[in-house]
Each structure stands twice: as structure tokens, then as C-alpha cells.
Amino acid sequence: MRRYGKDADEDDIRNRPSPKGSRPRTRIRPKHEDADEAMILTVDRGRLTCLVEAGTKREREVVAMKSRELGRKGVVVGDIVNVVGDLSGEPDTLARIVRVEERSSVLRRTADDDDPYERIVVANAHQLAIVTALADPEPRPRLIDRCLVAAYDAGMEPLLVLTKSDLAPAAPLLETYAPLGISYVVTRRDELETTGAEAVREHLRGRSTVFIGHSGVGKTTLVNALVPLHQRSTGVVNAVTGRGRHTTVSALALRLPPPPGVKPGSKKALDPGWVIDTPGFRSFGLSHIDPSRVIHAFPDLEPGTVDCPRACSHDEPDCALDAWVEDGHAEQARLYSLRRLLSSRESSEGD
Numbered sequence: 001m002r003r004y005g006k007d008a009d010e011d012d013i014r015n016r017p018s019p020k021g022s023r024p025r026t027r028i029r030p031k032h033e034d035a036d037e038a039m040i041l042t043v044d045r046g047r048l049t050c051l052v053e054a055g056t057k058r059e060r061e062v063v064a065m066k067s068r069e070l071g072r073k074g075v076v077v078g079d080i081v082n083v084v085g086d087l088s089g090e091p092d093t094l095a096r097i098v099r100v101e102e103r104s105s106v107l108r109r110t111a112d113d114d115d116p117y118e119r120i121v122v123a124n125a126h127q128l129a130i131v132t133a134l135a136d137p138e139p140r141p142r143l144i145d146r147c148l149v150a151a152y153d154a155g156m157e158p159l160l161v162l163t164k165s166d167l168a169p170a171a172p173l174l175e176t177y178a179p180l181g182i183s184y185v186v187t188r189r190d191e192l193e194t195t196g197a198e199a200v201r202e203h204l205r206g207r208s209t210v211f212i213g214h215s216g217v218g219k220t221t222l223v224n225a226l227v228p229l230h231q232r233s234t235g236v237v238n239a240v241t242g243r244g245r246h247t248t249v250s251a252l253a254l255r256l257p258p259p260p261g262v263k264p265g266s267k268k269a270l271d272p273g274w275v276i277d278t279p280g281f282r283s284f285g286l287s288h289i290d291p292s293r294v295i296h297a298f299p300d301l302e303p304g305t306v307d308c309p310r311a312c313s314h315d316e317p318d319c320a321l322d323a324w325v326e327d328g329h330a331e332q333a334r335l336y337s338l339r340r341l342l343s344s345r346e347s348s349e350g351d
């Protein structure tokens with residue numbers, strides 16, 4: 001998401017010289033020139049909650065709907081949009097979204113691998129927090145691999161969040177991911193409560209992070225600890241099936257509170273980062289993924305692919321990457337991890 005606070009502040013000064021915030025209306029403006037910029041916080045059956053004048057004293061939430069001129073274009077959490085109409089934020093008012101700004105990133109998935117219909121989950125996020133419980137429900141490494149592929153494809157930085165460390169150790173899983181050099185954090189509920197999730201927050205400052213994972217892994221528990229002023233419902237995991245109950249039904253963006261000791265009004269206080277809680281998914285389809293974007297996340301291996309045959313799957317006898325590793329340009333474990341990630345596209349979608 002955009003570095004909101006500061007920009008919005010400057011905008012405020014430029015556009016609203018009068019203390020009451022009223023603008024001259026005499027000039028004839030091109031269509032929607034006076035639209036306000038807003039960020040989408042959540043979407044509920046065609047009603048979109050957006051934040052206007054973010055980072056200013058007049059910051060407020062406004063409920064809006066898509067205007068007809070947007071056509072079929074979707075609007076998702078994290079989108080930066082232009083809104084017009086009643087922007088007072090009073091109850092029972094409804095503004096209109098007239099434009100969606102170009103997105104800096106999109107996290108997409110399909111319901112399963114054969115599904116041609118792509119859903120955009122969240123726009124403009126920088127980081128993908130892949131939340132996996134160490135037990136209850138059991139971790140599924142193939143699913144983690146698929147989420148990593150989605151992160152690399154989206155150009156988002158992955159963060160591995162391993163929850164419920166009170167139930168099982170993290171070491172075996174971390175070993176699998178060590179060659180990928182991914183940032184990670186290990187959490188447990190009782191510690192989240194006492195430390196206020198400070199260890200997690202370290203990874204989140206100044207950017208926007210989407211939390212994804214199976215139902216019941218503890219995404220909302222984490223987000224609640226990170227943003228204590230906003231408590232969402234959490235659910236229990238079924239003791240027999242080991243499945244969560246799909247407690248969270250819609251994505252929601254929440255601003256992190258400023259870190260302790262930061263001066264109010266300073267840049268750090270205005271831009272402490274955003275977290276986006278999402279509903280647990282059953283599967284994570286990857287039918288839309290471009291393998292070259294995944295290889296791009298392996299800068300040590302990418303140059304070795306110039307000698308590959310055309311449309312190389314990188315897992316075939318003529319693949320040039322074996323020689324590349326034998327010649328000492330990259331570690332064998334890295335090639336193994338790349339191949340595992342690429343092949344995760346063919347594994348069954350729920351695993």
C-alpha cells in the first residue's frame with residue numbers, strides 16, 4: 001500500500017486552504033477532478049468501506065459502492081480508489097467509487113488448479129505472511145510451497161509465520177525452508193498476549209502485509225494481538241477433523257498501532273504498517289502462475305537458465321541448471337528448492 005500518511009498530509013495543505021475544508025466550487029472541473037483518494041479497508045456484499053484523508057485529523061471511514069462507470073472491474077481490499085458523493089462518513093450515507101488506481105501488486109488465486117476464474121485477494125500489499133500452525137491443524141509443506149510460488153509470482157516478499165509453537169517444535173519445518181532464506185517468525189498464543197506480538201511486528205513496520213493460511217491456523221488471533229484496539233472473532237479447531245470453522249468471512253485491513261516511544265505526528269507514527277486478515281482458504285489454485293516469475297526470485301539460478309532448451313520446465317534431462325550448480329554457481333539445495341516449488345503447481349491443490 002502507498003505510504004499514506006505523509007502524502008495525504010501534503011495533499012491536505014494543497015487542496016484545502018480554508019480551515020473548514022471547503023473548496024471553491026466556481027471553476028468548471030473535468031469529471032471527478034474533485035474526487036477524494038481513499039483506501040479500501042473491507043468489502044461486504046457490494047458495500048466497500050474506505051478510509052479517506054488518511055493520516056490527517058479528518059481521517060474517517062466512508063461506506064461506498066462501485067459506480068456504474070467502473071463496469072465489471074473489481075475493487076478489492078488494499079485498492080486505492082477515487083470516491084465522490086457523500087464523504088461525510090455519517091451513518092446511512094453512501095459514496096461512489098469512480099476510479100481504481102493502478103495496483104503495485106495483486107495477490108491472486110483460483111479456487112483450484114482447473115479453475116480459469118482468477119480471484120484477486122488483495123491489492124498493493126508488499127508482503128505475504130504465510131501462516132502455518134505447527135500442529136492443530138497439521139502443517140502442510142506443499143501448501144506452504146504453493147503460497148511461496150504465489151508470493152513470488154505477485155512480486156511480494158514472503159514471511160513464514162509458524163504459530164502454535166506450544167504444541168510442536170518449529171525446527172523440522174524451518175529446516176525445509178532454510179535454503180530459501182525466507183524471513184520467519186515463530187509464535188504461540190500465550191506469548192502473543194504477554195509480549196503484544198512485538199516479535200511479529202518487527203517484520204511488519206512501514207509496509208502492508210496480508211495474512212493467509214488454512215482456517216484455524218491462528219491468523220485472526222495474531223492480528224488481534226497486533227492491533228489490540230480491534231478484536232475480531234476467532235474460532236476453535238475441530239478436535240476430530242483438525243479443521244477450522246472458517247470463522248473469518250471477509251478480508252479486513254487494519255493499521256498497526258505506532259511502536260512504543262514514537263513521537264505522535266512523526267513519519268513513523270503515521271506509517272506504522274498495515275495488516276490484512278483474510279478468511280481461511282481450503283485450497284490455493286495456481287493455474288495463472290508464470291514460472292519465469294518464480295525463477296526471478298532465485299537470482300543465483302536465473303542466469304543459468306539461458307542455456308536451457310526452449311520452454312524448459314527446469315525439471316528435465318536437458319535443463320541447464322544441473323550444470324550451472326555443478327560448476328559451482330549456486331547451491332544444490334537451492335536448485336532442489338526451486339524444483340520443489342515449481343512442481344508444487346502440479347500437486348493436489350489442498351495439500
Ligand SMILES: Nc1nc2c(ncn2[C@@H]2O[C@H](COP(=O)(O)OP(=O)(O)OP(=O)(O)O)[C@@H](O)[C@H]2O)c(=O)[nH]1
Binds near residue numbers: 235237
Ligand atoms: N494452542 C494454541 N492455539 C492457538 C494459537 N494461536 C491460535 N490458537 C487457537 O486456534 C484457534 C483458531 O484461531 P483463529 O485465529 O480463529 O484462526 P484463523 O486462522 O483466523 O481461522 P479462520 O478465520 O477460520 O480462517 C483458536 O481457538 C485460537 O485460540 C497458539 O499459538 N497456540
Ligand SMILES: [Mg+2]
Binds near residue numbers: 233247
Ligand atoms: Mg480468522
Ligand SMILES: [Zn+2]
Binds near residue numbers: 309313318321
Ligand atoms: Zn531448465
